[in-house]
Amino acid sequence: MIRIIIVFIQLIVCFLLQSAVMPAISLAGVVPDLLLILVITVAYTRGRIPGMMTGLFAGLLTDAYFEELMGFCALLYLCIGYLAGYSQKIYEERDYTLPMLMILVGEFLYSFVYYVAHFLLRSRTEFGYYFLHLILPRMVYTVFAAALLYPLFHLLHRFLLRRVEKEE
Amino acid sequence: MKRRRRRRRIEFEFHPKYLWIFCIILCVVLMFVSYRFPERFSGVKTAVGNVISPMQRGINSVGKSISDRLQAFRDVKKLRAENEKLKSQIEDLTSTNQQLTQDKYELDGLRRLYELDAKYTDYDKVAARIIASDTNNWFYNFVVDKGSQDGISVGMNVLAGNGLVGIVSETGKNWSRIRSIIDDNCNVSGMSIETQDTCIVSGDLKMMKEQDVIRVEMISLDAKIKENSEIVTSHISDKYLQGILIGYIQDIEVDSSNMTKNATLIPAVDFERLDEVLIITELKEAYDFD
Numbered sequence: 001m002i003r004i005i006i007v008f009i010q011l012i013v014c015f016l017l018q019s020a021v022m023p024a025i026s027l028a029g030v031v032p033d034l035l036l037i038l039v040i041t042v043a044y045t046r047g048r049i050p051g052m053m054t055g056l057f058a059g060l061l062t063d064a065y066f067e068e069l070m071g072f073c074a075l076l077y078l079c080i081g082y083l084a085g086y087s088q089k090i091y092e093e094r095d096y097t098l099p100m101l102m103i104l105v106g107e108f109l110y111s112f113v114y115y116v117a118h119f120l121l122r123s124r125t126e127f128g129y130y131f132l133h134l135i136l137p138r139m140v141y142t143v144f145a146a147a148l149l150y151p152l153f154h155l156l157h158r159f160l161l162r163r164v165e166k167e168e
Numbered sequence: 169m170k171r172r173r174r175r176r177r178i179e180f181e182f183h184p185k186y187l188w189i190f191c192i193i194l195c196v197v198l199m200f201v202s203y204r205f206p207e208r209f210s211g212v213k214t215a216v217g218n219v220i221s222p223m224q225r226g227i228n229s230v231g232k233s234i235s236d237r238l239q240a241f242r243d244v245k246k247l248r249a250e251n252e253k254l255k256s257q258i259e260d261l262t263s264t265n266q267q268l269t270q271d272k273y274e275l276d277g278l279r280r281l282y283e284l285d286a287k288y289t290d291y292d293k294v295a296a297r298i299i300a301s302d303t304n305n306w307f308y309n310f311v312v313d314k315g316s317q318d319g320i321s322v323g324m325n326v327l328a329g330n331g332l333v334g335i336v337s338e339t340g341k342n343w344s345r346i347r348s349i350i351d352d353n354c355n356v357s358g359m360s361i362e363t364q365d366t367c368i369v370s371g372d373l374k375m376m377k378e379q380d381v382i383r384v385e386m387i388s389l390d391a392k393i394k395e396n397s398e399i400v401t402s403h404i405s406d407k408y409l410q411g412i413l414i415g416y417i418q419d420i421e422v423d424s425s426n427m428t429k430n431a432t433l434i435p436a437v438d439f440e441r442l443d444e445v446l447i448i449t450e451l452k453e454a455y456d457f458d
Contacts, residue, residue: 012220012223015220015303016220016223016224016227017227018303019224019300019301019302019303019311020224020227020228020231020299020300021227021228021230021231021234022231023231023300023301024231024232024234024235025231025234025235025238029305029377030305031303031305033303035303047184048184048188049184049187052184052187052188052191056191056195059195061216061220062303062304064209064212064213064216064217065213065216065217065220065300065311066302066303066304066309066345068202068206069199069202069203070198070199070201070202070209070212071194071195071196071197071198071199071202072195072199073304074195074198075192075195075196075199078188078191078192078195079192082184082188085184114304114306115306118306118307118352119306119352119373122352124352124373124374126374129374130373130374133374133377134305134306134373134377138305
């Protein structure tokens with residue numbers, strides 16, 4: 001229970017940072033996707049169900065606040081959380097490469113599907129341009145942010161896990 | 169300890185796939201419902217906004233102070249050079265200013281004659297501060313800290329300086345979301361101030377990123393529109409009040425269809441450094457098509 005509340009607080013904080021603070025320090029016109037970092041971290045450390053639930057709520061929050069269409073970002077984050085959750089089976093405490101790699105791939109998938117749905121379908125076909133100027137910078141920036149945030153989230157996860165185990 | 173963990177995992181083993189499929193269906197239904205009946209979700213959206221936006225307002229000041237400090241370092245060099253330039257400009261300007269004040273008296277008189285006093289400077293406006301911007305980088309939406317309790321409603325025009333920023337697309341108690349004119353989804357009906365030729369100004373992410381311009385379409389072939397002429401919102405627009413400056417037109421060329429002319433437009437507003445905006449609390453009276 002306490003872990004769910006903590007994840008929820010993390011979600012709100014990430015969303016606030018991403019929407020209110022990050023635009024002020026954006027590089028190349030993009031902000032890092034902190035929500036995705038959180039989703040992947042939860043999925044990697046705790047499995048499919050927590051991962052996809054975090055994804056669902058992260059997406060719904062974004063949808064309710066910024067999108068016309070409810071449920072689209074939720075669907076994207078949900079699937080990313082679910083797929084990333086498979087990696088929990090090979091979860092390794094000191095492995096930092098795998099989550100980074102998943103964040104990189106996850107961000108690409110997210111941006112790519114978003115591009116297809118919102119741009120390609122309106123016949124904005126220059127994928128190469130959008131990839132180079134939006135998707136790639138965002139991927140790089142997100143991974144950069146993840147290098148700082150992931151250890152933090154991971155530490156919190158370890159701390160909570162130890163507490164829960166002690167109680168049991 | 170180990171046994172416990174294993175047990176928990178086995179418990180979950182049955183669920184994930186079904187739960188996943190259930191959630192996917194839920195999302196698809198949500199998308200469908202919100203597409204067909206957008207007003208159904210306005211309550212939820214407003215509630216979320218009401219909770220989140222005060223927090224954003226608080227945290228926004230933190231982000232602002234960070235960026236201000238970074239900006240200060242960057243600016244010092246630029247400012248010195250600029251200062252020199254500006255000093256020499258001031259001298260130029262004071263002499264022109266004198267001349268212009270004289271002209272202004274004349275202009276005021278002429279305006280009164282032509283009853284052109286009702287320019288958009290006379291509309292009632294509410295100042296608002298930007299507290300959040302779109303978390304996906306594909307569209308130019310942002311949220312400001314004034315909402316329905318300050319008299320703002322959907323469809324109101326938004327200015328910054330003297331140029332058009334966009335339109336209020338959604339509003340809550342103490343926040344409202346603004347869709348800017350450079351948004352890839354946005355179309356504004358425009359008009360050349362000199363020749364009265366109408367056109368459609370539409371946002372374009374790629375052009376905005378590359379050259380800080382947006383697209384102008386549907387200029388008629390025989391239009392006498394000239395480069396650098398001012399484009400304002402037109403009288404036929406049903407959302408935008410007439411005569412608000414959008415920007416300056418450039419690179420006019422004939423469309424490949426040979427039916428119309430296209431051009432690009434430099435927005436009058438600097439969207440990179442947008443901080444405070446003015447919302448005109450007056451709606452364009454549109455003909456109700458229903």
